[in-house]
Amino acid sequence: MSRERLEKTIIQILRVMGLLVFIAIVAFPFYWMMVSSFRSLGEILLKPANLGLDIRKINLHAYYEVLFQHGFLRYICNSVYVSVVTVVLSVTLATVGGYAVTRLRFRGREFMSYSILLIYMFPAIVLVIPLYVMFSRMGFRDSINLLILVYLAQTLPVALYMLRSYFQTLPPEIEHAGLIDGCSRFSVIWRIIIPLSAPGLASVALYTFMIAWNEFLFAFMFLDTPEKFTLSRGVVQLAGSVHLSKQLVMAASVMVTLPILVFFLLFERYLVRGLTAGAMKG
Amino acid sequence: MTRREPTFFDQEARLAFWMLFPTFTVVLAFVIFPVIWNLWLSLKAVSLGDLRGVSLFEFNMTLENYRKVFGDPEFGTVLLTTLIYTTAGSVLSILLGLMAALLVHGEFPGRSMLRGLFISPYIAPVVAVTFTWSFILDPQLGVLNWLAVDKGLLAQPIPFLSQRWWDLDLLGVRVRVPMALTSVILFEGWRYFPFAFLFILARLQAIPDELYQAASVDGATPFQRFFHITLPQLSAVLSTLFLFRFIWTFNKFDDIFLLTRGQAGTKVLTIRVYDYAFGEFNIGASSAVAMILFGVLSVFLLVYFRWIAKEE
Numbered sequence: 333m334s335r336e337r338l339e340k341t342i343i344q345i346l347r348v349m350g351l352l353v354f355i356a357i358v359a360f361p362f363y364w365m366m367v368s369s370f371r372s373l374g375e376i377l378l379k380p381a382n383l384g385l386d387i388r389k390i391n392l393h394a395y396y397e398v399l400f401q402h403g404f405l406r407y408i409c410n411s412v413y414v415s416v417v418t419v420v421l422s423v424t425l426a427t428v429g430g431y432a433v434t435r436l437r438f439r440g441r442e443f444m445s446y447s448i449l450l451i452y453m454f455p456a457i458v459l460v461i462p463l464y465v466m467f468s469r470m471g472f473r474d475s476i477n478l479l480i481l482v483y484l485a486q487t488l489p490v491a492l493y494m495l496r497s498y499f500q501t502l503p504p505e506i507e508h509a510g511l512i513d514g515c516s517r518f519s520v521i522w523r524i525i526i527p528l529s530a531p532g533l534a535s536v537a538l539y540t541f542m543i544a545w546n547e548f549l550f551a552f553m554f555l556d557t558p559e560k561f562t563l564s565r566g567v568v569q570l571a572g573s574v575h576l577s578k579q580l581v582m583a584a585s586v587m588v589t590l591p592i593l594v595f596f597l598l599f600e601r602y603l604v605r606g607l608t609a610g611a612m613k614g
Numbered sequence: 615m616t617r618r619e620p621t622f623f624d625q626e627a628r629l630a631f632w633m634l635f636p637t638f639t640v641v642l643a644f645v646i647f648p649v650i651w652n653l654w655l656s657l658k659a660v661s662l663g664d665l666r667g668v669s670l671f672e673f674n675m676t677l678e679n680y681r682k683v684f685g686d687p688e689f690g691t692v693l694l695t696t697l698i699y700t701t702a703g704s705v706l707s708i709l710l711g712l713m714a715a716l717l718v719h720g721e722f723p724g725r726s727m728l729r730g731l732f733i734s735p736y737i738a739p740v741v742a743v744t745f746t747w748s749f750i751l752d753p754q755l756g757v758l759n760w761l762a763v764d765k766g767l768l769a770q771p772i773p774f775l776s777q778r779w780w781d782l783d784l785l786g787v788r789v790r791v792p793m794a795l796t797s798v799i800l801f802e803g804w805r806y807f808p809f810a811f812l813f814i815l816a817r818l819q820a821i822p823d824e825l826y827q828a829a830s831v832d833g834a835t836p837f838q839r840f841f842h843i844t845l846p847q848l849s850a851v852l853s854t855l856f857l858f859r860f861i862w863t864f865n866k867f868d869d870i871f872l873l874t875r876g877q878a879g880t881k882v883l884t885i886r887v888y889d890y891a892f893g894e895f896n897i898g899a900s901s902a903v904a905m906i907l908f909g910v911l912s913v914f915l916l917v918y919f920r921w922i923a924k925e926e
Contacts, residue, residue, distance in 0.1 A: 339836040350717050351728070357804065358731055362738070364757060365746045381760035425636050432633035436626045444634070451645050453915060455865030457884045458904045461891050462648040462655060485644030488637050517629060546739040548868050567741045568872070578749050585742035596737045600730050604812065 362589070369394050369583035376578055394583035398570070403558055404584060407566035411545060411588075414476060414562055418483045418544040419537050422491050425484075426536060427529075430495035431521050435504065445496065452489040456549050464553050474556045482550050487540045494539070498532030499525065534602040538595065545592055563588040649908065656680070656901035663895060679902035683890075688881070696864065696882040699799060704859035706803035708852060711810025716844075718811075719818045729815070736808035744872035747801055751775055778879040794878035798870055802863065810855050817851045818844070861914050865907060883907055 368376065370390045375382070398404045433444055463482065467473035502525070510520045526533065551565040561569065567584045574580050657675040683689065714732050718725060735743060750758050751774040759771035772780065772793065780793040821844065829839050867884035870876060876885035883903055890900035 335835050343836055347717055350713060354714055354717060355728070355731065358735060361743060361746045361750060362734065364750055365742065368749065376755060380755050381757055381764055383757070383761075425640075428633045429637045432630040436630040436633070438627035438630040441630075450915065451641055453861065453911065454645055454649065455862075455867075455884075455907065455911065457865060457867040457887055458652060458908050458911075459645060459648045461887060461897065461900050461904060462652040463644065464891075465655060465660075465897060466648070466651060481640060482644055485640045488640060489645075492637060517633075542737065548740050548872070564739055564741045567739075567745065571745055576755075578752075578755060581745050582749065585739075585745055589738045589742040592737055592739065593734060596734070597730055600726070600733075604729075604733070 362593075365582050365585050365589065368579055369586045371579050373577050373579060377576070394577075394579040395587075398580050398583045398587070402566075402570055402580070402584075403561070404563070404566055404570075404587060406559060407561050407563045408587065410476060410561060411563040414480055414483065415541050415544040417480050418487065419540045421480070421484055422487045422540045423533060423537050426488055426491035426495050427521060427526065427533070428518075429488075429492045430499055431517070431525060433492065433496050434499040435507070436517075445493075448489045448493050448496075452493065456486070460549055460553050463550075467554070473554050474560065476555070476560045476562075479550060479554055479562070480544075482554070483544045483547060486547075487543050491536045491540055494536050495529070495532060498529055502528055531602060534599065538599055538602050541595070542592060545588075652901045652904050652908070655897055656905045658898055660897040660901075661895050662891065662897055679896075679898040682896075682899050683902045683906070692881050692883060692886055695795065695879065699795065699802070699870075699880070699882055700860055700863045702799045703802035703806070703863045704856055706799060707806040707859055708810045708855050710803050710807035711812075711855075712814055712848070712852070714807060714811045715814035715818055718815060732811055733808040735805045740805075740868045741872060743805060744801075744869060747804075748775060748873060751797060775874050776878050792879050794874055794880050798873055798880050801869060801873060802866075805869065806859065806863075809859070813851055813855055814848060817848055821847045857914065857918055861911060864914075865911065 367385045370385065370392070372391050372393065375389075375391075432438075433441060464473065467478060472478060506528070507520050507524055510524055511517075515523070546564065547562075548564045548568070551562045552568060555561055555565050558566075558569070563584075567581065567588055570584050571581045656679050657677070658672075659674075659676060659678060718728055718732065750756055753759055753771040753773040753776075756771070756774075758774075759768065762768040763771060774797045775794050777793045780791045782789045782791055825843050825847075826839055829843055834842065865884060866882075867888065870880050870882060870885055871888065874880045876882070876889065881889075884907065887900050887903045887907070890896045890903060
């Protein structure tokens, strides 16, 4: 066998083995999360090493308990509200702002573009204590709408940056006709820019949704009242209050993970574009 | 005196100002202002109990907080832990990302499904994946310990996330492994390799085929082609990835906090920010640590924008 053939064979074998190992390590935690959420506390205590999923013994009681006894129905609504409002505001403001940075001439435009990137690098842990102090003092820290504003500040710079890159790929000539016909800038954005940028807007919306839906630190620090908890905040609360009942924590984890993974699989291409264009912080 | 008619450019600038105004306000209030406010707090003796008092705005500055933070006997250990966690976590996530990208690169059925699967650790909420891993690694109920003991691989369960040291006997040589820190680093690799994976995969696809064809004609074997074409082509993206992962891991709080709360030798600087504020109720010292983090970040960003961004 030639060296070329030998190396090719070795590479093929390594590749298949590597893929199997990777798939197992990546997928197992998700599998385990789901399988455990379908079990009763008794099964978890009796057979902690039971890897299989017995379809006939699927037990949805953990979901019932988490939803109706631990307040997760409320947390789901809160998370949906926070994420949707963040997405709508962020995409709207970033579209308008991104348009201004790409198409309008004003002093400090270059500076704006640079500082957007810088701001995006600021770590949450540096911002959270001063914000905590400030809003505790003002007395409205424990508020879900305040949380939305924080998320907006976290997502807007990236959203604006991503949309700016997208708008730069659109030829400005298309807009000129509209402007000459007397359209205002806002109607140009509404009639020309938005329809042409649908894929870019989808990427930004998905990306923003993911940030708001997954966020833990600010929700953890700001929210005190259980009625206002987001899902992430709720899962931490639950994990701290039940010690043995892992099936409950796993059911709650499935609830917070499933929507985002389904979204991701449905719109993978847009999200991947968003992730690489914006270089997601994390 | 005649008032100058607003020109077309003035109008455009004014419009741009109003279009950017909301973004600007939100960022000013929730990003820029907190950093300045944090600097102010770090120079004052503030405790968590003082928050409603008037003393917050008095102009009585002190360096006491910085003295306390640097003088803390634990500070050296925390800094070392931070550096180990950050370096090892960044390198591991990039190596895994490189491996994953090489495995998925090329055309084969199910490739896009695999790509989707490989990104999921990064997409999933941090609370869900940390609690799942804590459960898997749990010494009492964790599946990993039970399987290992069952199969005779371990004599007794290991508390992966709550034990500081693990004494290993490697062919007669006693090695002390920092157990919890290693687990946290491995988690970091698992959760963040998709980031490197995406960028490396994109770069791999951009390497021109002619390079490989030319090398094949010259008789280069697959391994030679990898070491002499693929790796050099990836070096720029690998170093940029390292810088970014280093910065983000250095400032990472959620993962360690949720996995170990900074116990068992995993206390990093970001955990110290939280501990000072909510463990010792010392907002001043907490802000001082945050300022140190911010200072280090600024240095890295300066390096990036001065040298690396210009080269690209």
